[in-house]
Amino acid sequence: MSANSPNSRVLVVAGTRPECLKLASVVRALRATPSLQPLLLNSGQHQAMVERTFAQLDLHCDLVNPQIASASLSHALAALRDGVRRVAREQSAALVVSQGDTSSAYAAALAARDLGLPLAHVEAGLRTSHPYRPFPEELFRRRIAPIARLNFAPTAQAAANLRSEGVAGERIFQVGNSVIDLLREQVEDSRPLALPFLPDTPRHIALTLHRRENYGRGLDLVCAAVLQLLDLHDDIGVVCPVHPNPAVGSRIRRHLSAHPRINLVDPLDYRPFIALLAHARLAITDSGGIQEEAPYLGTPVLVVRENTERPESVALGAATLVPLKTERIVAEANRLLAVPAPLRLPFAPESAYGDGRSGERIAAAIANHLHDRA
Numbered sequence: 001m002s003a004n005s006p007n008s009r010v011l012v013v014a015g016t017r018p019e020c021l022k023l024a025s026v027v028r029a030l031r032a033t034p035s036l037q038p039l040l041l042n043s044g045q046h047q048a049m050v051e052r053t054f055a056q057l058d059l060h061c062d063l064v065n066p067q068i069a070s071a072s073l074s075h076a077l078a079a080l081r082d083g084v085r086r087v088a089r090e091q092s093a094a095l096v097v098s099q100g101d102t103s104s105a106y107a108a109a110l111a112a113r114d115l116g117l118p119l120a121h122v123e124a125g126l127r128t129s130h131p132y133r134p135f136p137e138e139l140f141r142r143r144i145a146p147i148a149r150l151n152f153a154p155t156a157q158a159a160a161n162l163r164s165e166g167v168a169g170e171r172i173f174q175v176g177n178s179v180i181d182l183l184r185e186q187v188e189d190s191r192p193l194a195l196p197f198l199p200d201t202p203r204h205i206a207l208t209l210h211r212r213e214n215y216g217r218g219l220d221l222v223c224a225a226v227l228q229l230l231d232l233h234d235d236i237g238v239v240c241p242v243h244p245n246p247a248v249g250s251r252i253r254r255h256l257s258a259h260p261r262i263n264l265v266d267p268l269d270y271r272p273f274i275a276l277l278a279h280a281r282l283a284i285t286d287s288g289g290i291q292e293e294a295p296y297l298g299t300p301v302l303v304v305r306e307n308t309e310r311p312e313s314v315a316l317g318a319a320t321l322v323p324l325k326t327e328r329i330v331a332e333a334n335r336l337l338a339v340p341a342p343l344r345l346p347f348a349p350e351s352a353y354g355d356g357r358s359g360e361r362i363a364a365a366i367a368n369h370l371h372d373r374a
């Protein structure tokens, strides 16, 4: 199969920051595979954020769909699906790649199915015990699995989840989590880095909040807990990169901006963010990716969510799930601050989320699949 043959065209779809981070090593490995012709599409879900996130990693999109202006999830999904379908048709794509559980990921899966194209799903098989919580991510993940021809499961548990739902073994590839590829690069990067946002305190907490299920009252309760923790520990400061979603940002600012030991900052580029996380004595977060990264940095994570699709981090003792109750958050944070931090996971195949070489495995499996079909 030659690189110009239409059936080597792999359309990779990204719509949000975490998809860019988790697709970066996959895109690089696809671009380094001579038999493939990858095309990277900015779906238009969070168009500016995608451009910025890829740019900091020296990656650029080949195609950019217009920013979708949608008030509702269903309209956004429809617009994203139309956009991916149009591009896939125009570019004669042979295969579509999507990542994770966002609207873009699900829309790309639907577009691939509309066109009868194989879908490769990166980070397949993550499940909570509830069929649609968190909403809509859990619903999207469950609906993508039966569509995907290649399910790239990050962990043994994720692969087992897929098998138990009836996904054929030949469609499941356990490859590790591709965010660990990027994390490994950052950890191995010894260039000096200024961290002007670190508070002038001996210890600090990294705080990130953005999940839909925590909008409103959930944010109020977590912010109240953070303020109580600072009252109890005058040697601790907090750094919080505030999510660009205005519903989240305005609420966090209202509660936390006046405190002298809290630094509210704009979203950080990946390298400084990982440095912040690595220096932190504790992370308090509702993010998914941070639950995967923190165990490799030796930073304990308090996950302010009712459930998690990353039971591996909880089993390791690296993450603790806490209900959204101020006193429980304070109590668990106090406990984690008092015990030694967990040991760092090595970048090794036996570590929970793998060795940081998933991108190469994913590109090789995609090349094999297209080769076998040719």
Ligand SMILES: CC(=O)N[C@@H]1[C@@H](OP(=O)(O)OP(=O)(O)OC[C@H]2O[C@@H](n3ccc(=O)[nH]c3=O)[C@H](O)[C@@H]2O)O[C@H](CO)[C@@H](O)[C@@H]1O
Residues within 6 Å of the ligand: 017, 018, 019, 021, 022, 099, 100, 101, 102, 105, 123, 126, 134, 137, 179, 208, 210, 241, 266, 267, 268, 269, 270, 271, 273, 274, 286, 287, 288, 289, 290, 293
């Ligand atoms: C339900 C759920 O859990 N769904 C997840 C959701 O992703 P998420 O919850 O992990 O999203 P965020 O928290 O936005 O991003 C986190 C990443 O951003 C980095 N970071 C953070 C702050 C900053 O200032 N600068 C940064 O660089 C950080 O290190 C980390 O890598 O969608 C993904 C895609 O489909 C899925 O994988 C994933 O299941």
